[in-house]
Amino acid sequence: MTDKAPHPADTPLYPIREVSRITGVNSVTLRAWERRYGLIRPQRTPKGHRLYAHEDIERVERILQWLGRGVPVSQVRELLDQPEAAPTPIPASGDWPSQQRQLIAAIEALDLGQLEVLFNQSLALYPVSVCLSELWQPAVRELEERWSDQLGAALQRRCLEAFLRTRIGIRLHHANQCLKGPTLLVAPLPDDPGPLWLLLAALAASDAGYRIQLLDTALPFGELPLAVERFGAGALLLVSGRAERADLVRRQLPRLAEQLDAPLGLCGPVARIRGNVLADSLVELLGDDLPLAMTRLRSLIHDA
Known part of the structure; x- marks a missing residue:
C-alpha cells in the first residue's frame, strides 16, 4: 500500500472508537491490522491520535468480507490492493483448519x-x-x-x-x-x-x-x-x-x-x-x- 495524500479539510474524520462502533472491529484489532499488516493507514493528529476517513471504514468492511471467506489476515492486503477490474481470486483455504x-x-x-x-x-x-x-x-x-x-x-x-x-x-x-x-x-x-x-x-x-x-x-x-x-x-x-x-x-x-x-x-x-x-x-x-x-x-x- 502506498502512502496516501491527506484528505481535504472538509472530509469527515472519525476517531478509532467510532470506527470500532461502526464496523464492530475492536480498537486492538484495528491497530494490529495497521502495524503488523499495513491493511489500513489512518491519519494522525499532532498528538498521534488516529483519524479515519470514510474510505478507511469501507476498507475495514472489505477486510471483514475477506476474513469471513476464510482468507488469512496475512494474505488480505494483496487482495485489497488489486485493481477493481481484476478478477476476484479464489480465497486461500486451509488457514482456519490449520x-x-x-x-x-x-x-x-x-x-x-x-x-x-x-x-x-x-x-x-x-x-x-x-x-x-x-x-x-x-x-x-x-x-x-x-x-x-x-x-x-x-x-x-x-x-x-x-x-x-x-x-x-x-x-x-x-x-x-x-x-x-x-x-x-x-x-x-x-x-x-x-x-x-x-x-x-x-x-x-x-x-x-x-x-x-x-x-x-x-x-x-x-x-x-x-x-x-x-x-x-x-x-x-x-x-x-x-x-x-x-x-x-x-x-x-x-x-x-x-x-x-x-x-x-x-x-x-x-x-x-x-x-x-x-x-x-x-x-x-x-x-x-x-x-x-x-x-x-x-x-x-x-x-x-
Whole structure:
C-alpha cells in the first residue's frame, strides 16, 4: 500500500472508537491490522491520535468480507490492493483448519503457553464473531467428540475451562465498564458438564454490545425471575452443551418463560437438539451458532 495524500479539510474524520462502533472491529484489532499488516493507514493528529476517513471504514468492511471467506489476515492486503477490474481470486483455504488443529493440539497437550498465544493472536487479528465461527466453535465441537472416549478428557476440559474463565472474565469485566447496551443475564442449565459453551456465549454477547452478568453455575429455576429483576436484565440467556433432561425442557423451561418479565433465550447445542420440543413455547430458540444467536437475540430484545 502506498502512502496516501491527506484528505481535504472538509472530509469527515472519525476517531478509532467510532470506527470500532461502526464496523464492530475492536480498537486492538484495528491497530494490529495497521502495524503488523499495513491493511489500513489512518491519519494522525499532532498528538498521534488516529483519524479515519470514510474510505478507511469501507476498507475495514472489505477486510471483514475477506476474513469471513476464510482468507488469512496475512494474505488480505494483496487482495485489497488489486485493481477493481481484476478478477476476484479464489480465497486461500486451509488457514482456519490449520488454526483449529493448532488449538486442539495445544489443549490436548495441556500447553497453556501455546494456548495463550493462540487465544490472544486470534482475538487481536480477527473480529470476535469470526473467531467464534471459524475457530473456537469448531474446535470445541471436535474436542467434545474426542472427549467422549479419550483418556485424560476430564483434565483437558477442566484446564480449558479454567483458562477461558479467566481470559474471557477479564474481557467481560473491562467491556462492562464502557458498554451502554442492555444487561444480559447469562447462566447455564443444570446438566451442562462445564462452562465452555457458556463462556463462549458470554463472549459473543459482550461483543454484540450487551453488558454481561454471568452466573457460571446453574441457579434454581425458582430464583431466576428474581435474578432478572435484581440485575435489571433485558433478557435471560440460558446455555448448555447437552440435551438436558426431558422434563426440564418440556415443562420447566416453558413455565419459567411465562414467569419472566423479560425474554428467555436458549442457545448452545441444547437449542439445536431440543428445538422441536420447544417450538410452541415462549422460549426463544437462538441456535448453536453463537454470533448468529446474538443477532436473533437483538431483534428479540428490541421487540420486547
